[in-house]
Amino acid sequence: SYELTQTPSLSVSPGQTTSISCSGDKLGDKFSYWYQQKPGQSPVLIIYQDNRRPSGISERFSGSNSGNTATLTISGTQAMDEADYYCQAWDSSTAVFGPGTKVTVL
Amino acid sequence: EVQLVQSGGGLVQPGGSLRLSCEASGFTFSGHWMHWVRQGPGKGLVWVAHINFDGSSTDYAASMRGRFTISRDNARNILYLQMNSLRVDDTAVYYCVRDVGVPVADRWAKWFDPWGQGSLVTVSA
Numbered sequence: 258s259y260e261l262t263q264t265p266s267l268s269v270s271p272g273q274t275t276s277i278s279c280s281g282d283k284l285g286d287k288f289s290y291w292y293q294q295k296p297g298q299s300p301v302l303i304i305y306q307d308n309r310r311p312s313g314i315s316e317r318f319s320g321s322n323s324g325n326t327a328t329l330t331i332s333g334t335q336a337m338d339e340a341d342y343y344c345q346a347w348d349s350s351t352a353v354f355g356p357g358t359k360v361t362v363l
Numbered sequence: 364e365v366q367l368v369q370s371g372g373g374l375v376q377p378g379g380s381l382r383l384s385c386e387a388s389g390f391t392f393s394g395h396w397m398h399w400v401r402q403g404p405g406k407g408l409v410w411v412a413h414i415n416f417d418g419s420s421t422d423y424a425a426s427m428r429g430r431f432t433i434s435r436d437n438a439r440n441i442l443y444l445q446m447n448s449l450r451v452d453d454t455a456v457y458y459c460v461r462d463v464g465v466p467v468a469d470r471w472a473k474w475f476d477p478w479g480q481g482s483l484v485t486v487s488a
Binding site: 290343 | 409465467472479
């Protein structure tokens with residue numbers, strides 16, 4: 258079965274830029290998606306189709322996908338960005354999620 | 364406003380059954396595949412099942428196949444998840460999600476948006 262891996266956690270200072278990686282075999286041949294989940298809340302789509310932002314999502318969030326790695330970049334990180342971030346791809350008709358990356362804003 | 368409002372959930376003993384419901388509004392329900400995704404306590408997201416537009420096609424994660432049944436009532440805009448033979452490790456928050464898909468060149472881009480508010484299912488003696 259297809260698997261995605263992510264760094265479990267990272268810390269970032271306010272105003273800095275940080276990147277979250279998601280790795281999977283030939284992930285660049287698939288579309289990647291990113292969801293943000295804050296404590297006690299449902300996940301929210303923040304990036305779809307590798308690099309597109311839904312309406313209402315801050316321009317601080319951007320995505321890319323190539324080779325075996327998809328990357329979510331948060332520019333000018335704010336305290337409100339502290340959350341868990343999950344990447345997702347499709348293995349045929351099955352949705353596969355990465356294990357998540359906990360982002361702490363110090 | 365596109366919205367998914369869930370109901371059901373609760374405490375059930377191992378081996379018991381439970382049905383979750385998810386009422387959709389603000390969009391053409393019959394025009395979308397729908398899914399259930401779960402999240403164990405302190406754990407990540409796990410895809411559970413999907414159902415196509417009219418309910419004629421379904422699929423399940425391996426550990427749920429044969430125990431869970433996804434269904435839909437397009438006349439009432441409701442998605443269901445019937446869970447039987449529940450196990451302690453089925454304890455999780457269950458989310459219903461809308462599948463949004465668009466054709467891109469020779470393939471499809473599909474994503475989950477929005478997510479329901481979640482239903483807590485606790486399986487314990």
